[in-house]
Amino acid sequence: MADEKTEIAQGLRRRDPDLLDHLIEQYQHRLLRYLISLTRNRATAEDLFQETWIRVLERGHQYDGKHEFSTWLFSVSRHLVIDFFRRKQPASLDALLEDEDKPMAPPVSEEPSAFEMLAQHELSERIAAGLDRVASEYREALVLRFQEGMSLDEIAVVTGAPLGTVKSRVYRGLSALEPWLKGIQA
Amino acid sequence: MTDIGTINKGMADHNDHERARQMLALGDAGQLPSADHAWLESHLEACESCRAFAQDASDVVRALRAIPVAADRSLVTATQMRVRVRAREMRQREERMWLVGVSCVAVTLTAGFTNLACWRGFTWLVERSHVSVATWPVAFVALWIVPALAASVLLLAQGTHLADRNR
Helix, strand or coil, rough: CCHHHHHHHHHHHHCHHHHHHHHHHHHHHHHHHHHHHHHHHHHHHHHHHHHHHHHHHHHHHHHCCCCCCHHHHHHHHHHHHHHHHHHHHHHHHHHHHHCCCCCCCCCCCCCHHHHHHHHHHHHHHHHHHHHCCCCCHHHHHHHHHHHCCCCHHHHHHHHHHHHHHHHHHHHHHHHHHHHHHHCCCC | CCHHHHHHHHHHHHHHHHHHHHHHHCHHHHCCCHHHHHHHHHHHHHCCHHHHHHHHHHHHHHHHCCCCCCCCCHHHHHHHHHHHHHHHHHHHHHHHHHHHHHHHHHHHHHHCCCCHHHHHHHHHHHHHCCCCCCCCCHHHHHHHHHHHHHHHHHHHHHCCCCHHHHH
16 A cells, blocks of 8 residues: 555656646546536536646655555545635635536435335435535535545645644534434425 | 533533534544544434434435546647647757757867966966066957957947948
8 A cells, every 4th residue: 555655646746647647537536526626616626627637747856655545545535625615705615606507417326125226316316405505614524524535634634724623624514414304404 | 600500411412413524524533533433423322413423424425426527638638738748848948958058168268278378378478478477368358358359349330320321
């Protein structure tokens, strides 16, 4: 695992195009999902997806190979999102709350039974809708914790927030989604 | 006293629920220290609302993981292309900068050696021609400045109002 991180760090320092191709393939879904969770707009997320990889190319020498590459990658993309919103309007990440673009793709379940598939589909739709409404810092923490499977320490590195704050965001975010689970939408 | 006792007990219960829910929400109940894990187990056995929260949290997490967001193939291809183009541009720029750097070093070294050689040549000439010691450094400086001045005048004449006036 440490060797993989070192190899990535060395490849990024060389600006190895094959390594970058491979990394783009490997992290495509995770990065896009994270960017959509931050921007709540697929088109914007796709633009920032490309910008993130250009930034990875340009600043690849800054990756030290000590942390997980995904942690560094998400941190880079997070800074780009913040810059984007600062350029667009000097407000918080929730600035896109009024945007009408549907950010989430229709949820699809992998459950085997048709009934369970339908139930899971509806549940995921509700949770996706709920996720769309919770405060951006909670949404980000939930996506990183439960969709990206990051540890709390890694989330703290990506977001630059203290560990206690990260824990609080995950807890509060999950609690905020509870009404959506039960179909009691605020 | 009884009221204070009731309030304290109520607060303690509230803290217990809060503690249990935080442990559940953070999703690492399995990795808790054994004492905390045992405490959580016993609390869940006794507390119906926290059991319900545990179930809800688990359902929310499952639903979160079931929300798929897939990147289009075209996005991936376009990104890879952009990255390769940018990498080539950066490489070319670095090569140009390297050439400029090497040229600067070469010019500096050449100028240094030429200067030294000319100085020695002048010294030799002065010794042979018996020119006064005060005069020859001025001649030496003039030798360096005159070509630059001539080139500057020529350039000015080519690209300024001087050229227009001559037409």
